[in-house]
Amino acid sequence: MIAEGGLAALWLAAALSLLQLIMGAVALTPGREEAGAMVRPVAIVQGLLTLLAFAALIAVFVMSDMSVKLVAANSSSMKPLLYKFAGTWGNHEGSMLMWVTILGLAGAAVAIFEHRVSNRMLIATLAAQAAIGLGFFAFLLFSSNPFERLPIPAADGQGLNPLLQDPGLAFHPPTLYLGYVGLSVAFSFAVGALVTREVNAAFARAMRPWVLAAWILLTIGITAGSYWAYYELGWGGWWFWDPVENASLMPWLAATALLHSVTVLATRDSLRAWTVMLAVVAFSMSMVGTFLVRSGILTSVHAFAVDPERGSFILALLALYIGGALALFALRVSTVKEGAQFEAVSREGALVVNNLLLTAILGIVFVGTLYPLFVEALSGEKLSVGPPYFNSAAGPLALLLVALMAAGPLMRWRRDRLKTVLNRMALPILGTAVVLLLVVVFAPPIGVLPTLGLILAVGVGIGSVAPLWGRNLRRTPLFTWGMVVAHLGIAVSLAGMACESAFTKETLVAAKIGETKQVGPFSVRLDDVEPVAGPNWTALEATLTASRNGGTAFVLKPQSRSWPNPPTETSESAISTRWDGQLYTVLGKQDEDGRWQLRLWWKPFVTLIWLGGGMIALGGALSLFGRVRRERRYHDRIAYA
Amino acid sequence: MKRFWLWAPLAGFVIFFGVVAFGLIRPDNRQIASQMVGKPLPAFDLPAGAPGRTGFSSKDLQGEGPRLLNVFASWCVPCIAEAPVLMQLKNQGVTIDAIAIRDRPEDVATFLARNGDPYDKIGSDTASRVQLAMGSSGVPETFVIDAKGVIRHQHIGDIRPEDVPEILAQLEKAR
Numbered sequence: 167m168i169a170e171g172g173l174a175a176l177w178l179a180a181a182l183s184l185l186q187l188i189m190g191a192v193a194l195t196p197g198r199e200e201a202g203a204m205v206r207p208v209a210i211v212q213g214l215l216t217l218l219a220f221a222a223l224i225a226v227f228v229m230s231d232m233s234v235k236l237v238a239a240n241s242s243s244m245k246p247l248l249y250k251f252a253g254t255w256g257n258h259e260g261s262m263l264m265w266v267t268i269l270g271l272a273g274a275a276v277a278i279f280e281h282r283v284s285n286r287m288l289i290a291t292l293a294a295q296a297a298i299g300l301g302f303f304a305f306l307l308f309s310s311n312p313f314e315r316l317p318i319p320a321a322d323g324q325g326l327n328p329l330l331q332d333p334g335l336a337f338h339p340p341t342l343y344l345g346y347v348g349l350s351v352a353f354s355f356a357v358g359a360l361v362t363r364e365v366n367a368a369f370a371r372a373m374r375p376w377v378l379a380a381w382i383l384l385t386i387g388i389t390a391g392s393y394w395a396y397y398e399l400g401w402g403g404w405w406f407w408d409p410v411e412n413a414s415l416m417p418w419l420a421a422t423a424l425l426h427s428v429t430v431l432a433t434r435d436s437l438r439a440w441t442v443m444l445a446v447v448a449f450s451m452s453m454v455g456t457f458l459v460r461s462g463i464l465t466s467v468h469a470f471a472v473d474p475e476r477g478s479f480i481l482a483l484l485a486l487y488i489g490g491a492l493a494l495f496a497l498r499v500s501t502v503k504e505g506a507q508f509e510a511v512s513r514e515g516a517l518v519v520n521n522l523l524l525t526a527i528l529g530i531v532f533v534g535t536l537y538p539l540f541v542e543a544l545s546g547e548k549l550s551v552g553p554p555y556f557n558s559a560a561g562p563l564a565l566l567l568v569a570l571m572a573a574g575p576l577m578r579w580r581r582d583r584l585k586t587v588l589n590r591m592a593l594p595i596l597g598t599a600v601v602l603l604l605v606v607v608f609a610p611p612i613g614v615l616p617t618l619g620l621i622l623a624v625g626v627g628i629g630s631v632a633p634l635w636g637r638n639l640r641r642t643p644l645f646t647w648g649m650v651v652a653h654l655g656i657a658v659s660l661a662g663m664a665c666e667s668a669f670t671k672e673t674l675v676a677a678k679i680g681e682t683k684q685v686g687p688f689s690v691r692l693d694d695v696e697p698v699a700g701p702n703w704t705a706l707e708a709t710l711t712a713s714r715n716g717g718t719a720f721v722l723k724p725q726s727r728s729w730p731n732p733p734t735e736t737s738e739s740a741i742s743t744r745w746d747g748q749l750y751t752v753l754g755k756q757d758e759d760g761r762w763q764l765r766l767w768w769k770p771f772v773t774l775i776w777l778g779g780g781m782i783a784l785g786g787a788l789s790l791f792g793r794v795r796r797e798r799r800y801h802d803r804i805a806y807a
Numbered sequence: 808m809k810r811f812w813l814w815a816p817l818a819g820f821v822i823f824f825g826v827v828a829f830g831l832i833r834p835d836n837r838q839i840a841s842q843m844v845g846k847p848l849p850a851f852d853l854p855a856g857a858p859g860r861t862g863f864s865s866k867d868l869q870g871e872g873p874r875l876l877n878v879f880a881s882w883c884v885p886c887i888a889e890a891p892v893l894m895q896l897k898n899q900g901v902t903i904d905a906i907a908i909r910d911r912p913e914d915v916a917t918f919l920a921r922n923g924d925p926y927d928k929i930g931s932d933t934a935s936r937v938q939l940a941m942g943s944s945g946v947p948e949t950f951v952i953d954a955k956g957v958i959r960h961q962h963i964g965d966i967r968p969e970d971v972p973e974i975l976a977q978l979e980k981a982r
Contacts, residue, residue: 492817543829549945552882674920
């Protein structure tokens with residue numbers, strides 16, 4: 167019954183989104199404005215119905231209703247409750263339903279809270295949002311029905327990929343989806359602004375919280391995904407330039423550019439056409455990302471259930487929305503008046519450079535991700551593009567961007583003088599020079615990029631707090647704090663990346679029981695290897711006793727796990743976190759002589775990478791909170807004046 | 808002129824659409840044979856591709872029944888996917904040699920430790936010279952070489968479990 171109820175709610179929501187689109191379109195024709203009165207309530211009810219459908223799916227998963235095909239194929243009754251719950255979106259159909267639910271709720275939130283833009287523009291925005299929703303409803307109902315019943319209920323389910331049975335899964339996809347959907351709202355606002363020819367500062371202020379929120383969630387999603395890959399895959403790396411990772415990086419790059427350009431539009435009423443374009447590009451990148459992941463068109467270490475038919479469906483939606491928006495852009499943007507002017511040396515100028523560099527990096531990642539596909543289309547050859555391309559092409563641009571990031575916030579709006587900017591930059595530049603000297607004199611020879619990364623991290627770290635100098639810290643607006651924290655987070659993360667690639671010590675050893683091996687400052691002794699059992703797996707667990715330069719000993723227990731359902735082997739790394747890095751251990755196979763393979767890494771300051779990611783997200787959150795609070799006060803003051 | 812540029816994003820998108828649409832509808836298992844199939848392997852003499860191994864020269868293949876020559880790299884993601892299948896072929900008695908492309912011996916050693924080592928000999932082709940001479944343009948690719956040192960078959964892309972019967976049949980043909 168619950169499954170049928172969920173399906174009915176889904177159909178009703180789909181019908182309402184069609185109604186929302188039609189009513190919105192009618193209301194935009196002159197003389198029919200009264201039709202617009204329905205759009206807001208319909209958007210709200212539609213959001214609630216999608217939530218109901220999603221709750222129904224969670225219910226059948228938690229109750230392990232094996233007569234539902236999706237549950238039988240992806241869950242199993244012996245799974246822990248958390249993973250039954252999270253298993254709801256650990257599969258194609260469930261994750262698409264979650265996407266639609268978030269989309270519906272975002273539409274409802276716009277309908278309830280948005281009062282800054284004109285009513286006409288709000289209706290156009292909600293109509294665009296309904297158009298996006300409608301496509302995904304069709305996708306769900308016609309090609310990926312999550313509530314489909316089996317003719318004969320299964321005895322038990324087939325289980326969930328063990329790599330995905332991890333607390334990380336419970337939060338990683340929802341976070342990224344929330345981010346993608348936040349960008350869809352920005353996209354809808356851009357379409358609304360183009361349709362009603364209202365590309366202005368009010369539009370930017372309405373769009374900004376959505377861009378910020380989406381960007382925060384994408385940042386968290388990418389950071390968490392990177393840490394998940396780091397400890398779960400057992401390869402010791404934190405970023406692989408895998409197509410699926412790139413699929414989440416590309417929207418983030420576009421959103422970062424958009425975040426900065428929307429600030430220029432909101433504050434100075436410049437960069438009108440460019441901001442609209444970026445809003446379209448940012449959502450396009452989320453759609454392209456979803457398409458690449460779901461269609462299986464690129465080979466990836468992430469194994470998703472793939473299906474060319476579903477790929478074609480998403481591609482058709484992509485063509486409709488992105489093609490449509492780009493055509494609308496080409497037709498309408500020439501009617502957008504040019505915004506306010508500014509000098510090259512100014513805050514706006516710096517933000518334009520920021521946008522150009524981010525767009526260039528986005529282009530590099532996009533080309534690198536799709537190049538294998540492109541070559542195959544032209545010549546029929548299959549190849550893969552690896553980290554050497556991405557690191558050497560995107561790395562220098564990213565470093566340049568980070569260097570400029572320190573300078574941008576120190577410039578004034580509209581016009582500034584290069585000399586005064588350089589004066590303000592004196593201390594960061596000095597810091598960079600000192601660290602360069604230290605690295606050259608004391609550090610062992612490390613590569614060019616890590617060296618540059620390390621010295622820039624220090625200079626930029628100093629530069630990013632420079633906007634606070636000479637200010638009354640208690641009167642400094644929250645969004646300025648947000649910018650400072652986020653920029654500092656970039657410097658912290660960069661320092662972590664540079665240290666990790668410059669100073670990591672790695673050994674691969676075959677050890678007998680009782681033997682001691684050395685990695686960096688640690689000596690690690692293999693004490694024992696014993697079988698252990700978990701709720702739905704068995705494993706070989708090694709007991710390693712490690713100590714640093716003969717100090718206090720501590721124990722690490724890496725495992726090599728076997729899962730019966732579906733049959734898979736995974737390695738569970740054991741990681742010991744110190745204040746200045748991580749000792750990372752992985753248990754491998756036993757060789758013919760009875761020795762165990764051990765992979766040991768000492769990664770100095772690697773944790774800074776994710777700490778920095780967290781700071782970037784925190785900075786975004788401070789900024790969002792500060793903006794919303796200021797606008798509310800401003801709003802209240804007008805209301806009570 | 809300005810109006811023209813406004814359409815550029817849409818034009819770019821149309822190209823993207825064309826490429827991925829082609830990618831979606833392309834027939835599976837479509838393989839284009841290298842010009843070198845049926846010709847002798849170009850002569851080469853490569854240094855060892857992994858620490859503690861011998862070098863790899865085209866002379867090593869003379870008089871040695873049909874073998875597989877796998878062109879791979881430690882930095883290549885499909886090569887990881889392919890590794891278990893190569894191990895399976897090795898366990899079925901197939902001899903596999905390898906050329907590591909634009910790689911470092913220590914990275915190759917790490918790759919083999921992680922993904923298994925199915926290889927008899929490993930040569931290191933740091934500038935892709937031998938790879939290009941063989942008519943291979945990407946990684947991974949696998950060639951069937953007969954006892955006379957003639958290239959008999961080329962497999963482009965990773966060998967998937969479903970490709971194994973075809974590979975075994977080609978080895979049998981080259982006998």
